[in-house]
Amino acid sequence: MGSFLKKDLLVFWRDRKEVLIALLLPIILIVVLNVALSGLFTDDGESMDIQVGIVEEDNSLEGLERFEEAVNEMDLDQAEKEAILQQTSVFNPSEMIISFFDNPEIKQVIHTKNVSEAEAVELVEEGDLHAFVRIPEGFTYAILSSIMLDEEADVALSIQAEEQSNELNTLQNMMNNFIESINLELALGTIAEGEAQEPLLPQGGREVIEGVETYSFTQYITIAMSTLFALFMAQTLAMKTVTEKRERVFNRIILTGSHPFHYLMGKTLATFILSWLQIIITFTISQLLFDVFPDKSLEFWIGLLIVITAFALTISGLTALFTSITLNLQDTNAASGIFSLIIMSMAVLGGNFTPIQILPAFLQRIGEWTPNGLSLTVILEWIQLNNSGNLVIPMGILFGYFIVFLMLGMAIFPGRGRN
Amino acid sequence: MLETIKLSKTFKEKKAVDEIDMYLDEGESVGLLGPNGAGKSTTISMISSLLKPTSGDVKLNGKSTIKNPSEIRKVLGVVPQEIALYEELSAYENLKFFGKIYKVKKELLEIRIQEVLEMVGLKDRQKELVKTFSGGMKRRVNIAAALLHKPKILILDEPTVGIDPQSRNHILETVKKLNEETGMTILYTSHYMEEVEQLCNRVYIMDHGRVVASGSKSELLSILSTEDTIQIQLSKKSYPLLESIKGMEAVRRVEETNEGIRVISKKGSNILSDLVHAAEKVDIQIIHFQMEDPSLEDVFLHLTGKTLRD
The missing domain is CATH 3.40.190 (D-Maltodextrin-Binding Protein; domain 2)
Known part of the structure; x- marks a missing residue:
């Protein structure tokens, strides 16, 4: 499995265009959106x-x-x-x-x-x-x-x-x-x-509830873009299978007698590492550029890391499923189209483009159940409430998604080359 | 060692391979010839366990490989038509990856990688990315990757398509060496008759999914033992002369060639004087003529009605 992992990481790393898209594009978008749109969200x-x-x-x-x-x-x-x-x-x-x-x-x-x-x-x-x-x-x-x-x-x-x-x-x-x-x-x-507390007053249009911090536009856009591009990572890694299939490398792998699980896990682990790094790098650069999360405690950063890790795991499961679908479909363009559709739907419903509050209630509920929507919501809640109890169930759900996606991927993986 | 028994594959309505019986003895070098679409690649895919046959069997040392392909995969090296390598990795990285997943022991892998690189003449270029290689170099690494686990049987599917003469010679020499020096069994498909003639002890000729002939070179040539081939160079082209020759009783076929015409006639029919007369009649001069020995190409043409590159 280590060989597959190393190979997938190397293949991704050598594709400079992909690396640039994965790392630079979310940061560019965060910068552009911050500059262009932050005025809409600040108090005028x-x-x-x-x-x-x-x-x-x-x-x-x-x-x-x-x-x-x-x-x-x-x-x-x-x-x-x-x-x-x-x-x-x-x-x-x-x-x-x-x-x-x-x-x-x-x-x-x-x-x-x-x-x-x-x-x-x-x-x-x-x-x-x-x-x-x-x-x-x-x-x-x-x-x-x-x-x-x-x-x-x-x-x-x-x-x-x-x-x-x-x-x-x-x-x-x-x-x-x-x-x-x-x-x-x-x-x-x-x-x-009876402690004669003065209620905190709203400040410049922001809703301030005692004990609850608000999140800023920069924070929102950083999380939204990071999770969006991590979703694309699932597609990118899975679509590498198309090349492997087209150029018969996959057949050569089958002929070595390697277990499909190793092949699939190589892609899964590579996606986990790459999407995790991608999110971390995006957050780090955003933090350095915009001080996205000022004066946050170590506990906050640890919580954030846990959510990112769970989300990256879910993304990696999605890659396993996408990879198996790619291997099963004759038309690789169809595979690419299907994945794009799935990812864009998840992004829209999960609030990667706009807050899900603008969606109708039933779509909001669906959106909250998408891995990206769930992660986005959890991170925003974590910023506001900093309550570690709120992390447990969503993390369990994200891990559950990972298991389900991986199992599905394994179940539909084509049987050892003979078809 | 390896045999196929009434091996067939049908895709939807189309029968790509139709009840093929083949065998490869240990240490043999066998050629598989056929025009495009003859079913060679489908046959190879079924033998190498990548494609499940619709019917029939593939046996390795008497044991069927259909249900349990792991045994044949252990002893088989396959060089596909495509460059089945990671272009973004170097030759060395590709070989290391495939060596590892072939489960070549760690302490042997490095030695083995250097051995196969030496074999294909790319030891000095091993650190370069495959995507920077010429077509011929890529094909050589493609072969090297199939040799890492020291297979007993090597299947090569048109390994010299579209490459420079130097790489082609290198590949042919490598395959010959593997067969002669290490006793590796070879199944070689090609469009180039001379490659098969040079490398193979026996040949199977396929057309429309069936084996239309098989045997050693001499056995195949004997198919044409009832014919004489005369190559004639003429002072100018003449359609009436062509028709006149075609009308001769002993003549079986007449083909136009770059040099003139090629006449295939009944063995020992002595039609030379008839040819000279026919030419004189239409005022054409025969500049040169030559009696030709039949080649495998002629056999192929005779059996399939087309040339190998059709």
Whole structure:
């Protein structure tokens, strides 16, 4: 088997064109896409100057008192009432909104002024304000009753503007993210801990959830391109069989009495090594060029290495299957076409070209089950959560794919040359 | 040593090989002749266990090799028509790879590689990539790769197609040496009659998937023992003369050649005076004539109706 492995590695290495494609193209694409598209994914709010009026009609103190009275009138024991009031003591919806706009980073983008509703309408009409945010009367009480007592809120925060604009979209997105982060905080019960934690505020359009880091466009594109080109490696190595078949080298190998397993494993192992190296080199160069994963711990890098290894193993299994298909098909062009189709489908579904979130739900589910889609998702989760428990099952699935592909490849391998 | 018994192969509706009976005795050098599409390569593929016959058997020392090809693979070296080598590897790397998978013992492999490279005259070029070699050099490495495991039987499928005379002579000498000095059994297919005449003790002639004749050179030539061949050089070409000769009772065939015409007639028919008369009649001068001994090429033509390169 070692002879086959060495031969396959040498044959690949001597084909300079293939080597250049495998190593340079993903890096070139990462650089080009970073330069060309990164602007689309970064916050353009920094260059914006959004003028927003705050119409505060709510009296939060009154709202809190009213809520306290409502709780005391409820048919609950004293301990429960105290627990509810304790939780609400650190949660003041109106103040949180005001303090959101007071955040220095938000202030760089959004400039607010307190105005009455009539003034706000006038200023918006005149174009002095892009929009105004109205905190309606009874807002504090309604929100607290809704969250703590599960009562239906009859008032809601509103954003009003004269016309659609980028500024309005940005404001809406920031507000939505802010509210979502508060909802998550509440759902996670972090506020109920009573530690008076200030919820992290959304920064420039990025969704920031406490304890969860976001991933950048550069990180996404690095992972997507690396895994995409690793997929192509499966095809490249398998298609070497075409030359071996056409030039009767394969027949010569059969005549030596070598077991097909050795031939197949040579290709499989060579693909594993080459795709592993390819991904590692791409990641390394991207890291050096763009500092893709800044300030990451050793644990992060080890986790990343594990995912890359499992993915490279799956790719190598795919090569075994492709190799056997190539040997079975008379028309090698058909084989090449089939493999390209499989790989491109996997790439589209797995999110190598665009995030799978833009796909319909059923395609997303399929995409998450492709080896590349699974690896991409796992690495992105690893960046965000750094939870090693999340790696176990996907790694098992990737290893399972490897076994299944290899077994299929062996099962359909042509019987020792006689046909 | 090796025999085929009613060996047949049918591809879809087409019978490529039709009940061929052949044998190779130990140490023999046997030629397999036939025009393109005669079924030579299919026969070789079945003998060498690469292709399963539709019917019939291939026996090695009396044992069938169809179900268990491993025995024949151990003693067989096959030189295919194609250059079955990795072009991206050097001659040495190719031989090392094939030697290893032939399971030549590690301590012997290096010696063996140098031996076969010496045999094919490429010892000095062993480190060069195969893709940089000429066609003839590639064919020599192709032969070397089939010799690494010291096979008892060597099958060569048109090993000299499209190469320079120097490489061709080298290959012929190598094959001759292998047969004469090491007693290796040879099955040699070629388009070149003179190669087969030079190398082989016996010849099988195939056409349309069947063996149409077989035997030693003298046995095959005896097929033509009932004919005389006269090569005639004329002062100019003449269609009426050609027709007139064809009409003679003793004449079997007339062919136009570069030099003039070739007349094949019944043995001992003494048609020379008739030929001279016929030429005088149409005012053509016979410049030169020569009685020719029949060759294997004539036998082939006689049996298949076409030349080897058709």
